[in-house]
Amino acid sequence: MRNTRTSLIRRTALAVAALTSALVLTACGGGSDSASSSHHTGDSASASAPASAPSSAGTHNAQDVAFVQGMIPHHQQALEMARLAADRASSAQVKELAARIEKAQDPEIRTMSGWLKSWNEKVPSSGSSMGSMPGMDHSSGSGMSGMSGMMDPKDMTMLEKSSGKHFDTMFLTMMVQHHEGAVKMAGTEKAQGAYGPATSMAEDIIKGQTAEITEMKKLLGKA
Known part of the structure; x- marks a missing residue:
């Protein structure tokens, strides 16, 4: 009886650990995607800024x-x-x-x-x-x-x-x-x-x- 209870406790602990690991990995992956998305958005905004800015007022030919x-x-x-x-x-x-x-x-x-x-x-x-x-x-x-x-x-x-x-x-x-x-x-x-x-x-x-x-x-x- 004691062995059965001990085995059940171990299996439960392993399941909880596995679930926790999955959640952590998912959270990390989401954060990376978010950061990556934010980074690319920033690049896009930066790249488009010169195009929207007026041409240099000092330009002459x-x-x-x-x-x-x-x-x-x-x-x-x-x-x-x-x-x-x-x-x-x-x-x-x-x-x-x-x-x-x-x-x-x-x-x-x-x-x-x-x-x-x-x-x-x-x-x-x-x-x-x-x-x-x-x-x-x-x-x-x-x-x-x-x-x-x-x-x-x-x-x-x-x-x-x-x-x-x-x-x-x-x-x-x-x-x-x-x-x-x-x-x-x-x-x-x-x-x-x-x-x-x-x-x-x-x-x-x-x-x-x-x-x-x-x-x-x-x-x-x-x-």
Whole structure:
């Protein structure tokens, strides 16, 4: 009787131990799966994060550099022309227009120069050779070194030596051509540039200078 009871107790103990082991193994396996699932979920979230994030605001391409390096000397010549109007123009409207051009383009030169410095690119000076700058259309044969809308030295000398109504007419005619060149350059930047602030500036140039072209043509009686 005692042996039967002892045997029963042993069998019960073994059954309990086996059940406990199974529960422990199941719990461990579930924890591992959960951890693995959590780990993979984390990887998936991490992997998808860059895709959902906006592209780098600082990204720029070769077109951005060419646009800025070309537009700086383009603006510098416009400022040179505009500053002549103060004591040479006879029309108050021409003087006011020239002042607006200077007010708009001088800060843009400083902004674009800052971009080039941050990109470790060459910043053109007011005495830079236009032929050495990127983005020049050497095949066009018009303007300074073929840059779209730029005046050559002879044109600038003629403008500097003129005054009164003759200056007004020459200034407006030259500035229309100059603005048309800037709008063309800005259009290329808007279509091909990658740097957000540069493409935004290009859009502003297109809007602002297109409006000024219309204004100048009206002053010339060409509207």
